Amino acid sequence: DGGITQSPKYLFRKEGQNVTLSCEQNLNHDAMYWYRQDPGQGLRLIYYSQIVNDFQKGDIAEGYSVSREKKESFPLTVTSAQKNPTAFYLCASSSAGAVYNEQFFGPGTRLTVL
């Protein structure tokens, strides 16, 4: 089955810890994205990558880091510098360069800071 997988589904973190959220896709999409969703809010872009070994900051990149070593994978690290990390994290992918830019989402990771 083609799709986007995210793990873990739920993640609990103590204050001061870094955690890494996994995102993998087998859709052969070039572009991948990380969003954050807070209750009652729209999605906010954290980072995106249009090609392997390259990525750009989104609107709320502070306290986060990413890597794109493989086309299929785009992990997100939530660092201890992120002041309020409790949120629903969504990974998406799309065909880069396409005018239409339809983005498809993984199932999400719900992060809670204890």
Next chain:
Amino acid sequence: QKEVEQNSGPLSVPEGAIASLNCTYSDRGSQSFFWYRQYSGKSPELIMSIYSNGDKEDGRFTAQLNKASQYVSLLIRDSQPSDSATYLCAVFGNNRLAFGKGNQVVVIP
């Protein structure tokens, strides 16, 4: 002005009626427009894409785009209880997708 605005509060519609959702956007250079459906606790699911002025129909869903008025809407005909969800409007421009906060739809049997 917010990039993408969805101002309506929760929308309650009787089963079988038409649900109408509206969205405005600020960037006149926006190229592509999307509606996502998000069930509680789940990730967004793409249900409609529209790229040119006019209407686009897909099953019970119709998207309407008016670039001059910077306005995009979604109609859900013959609403079903399974349509109860939050609907997110998204607009692509400046190399990224901007989302509205969403509109909750509740279909009453």
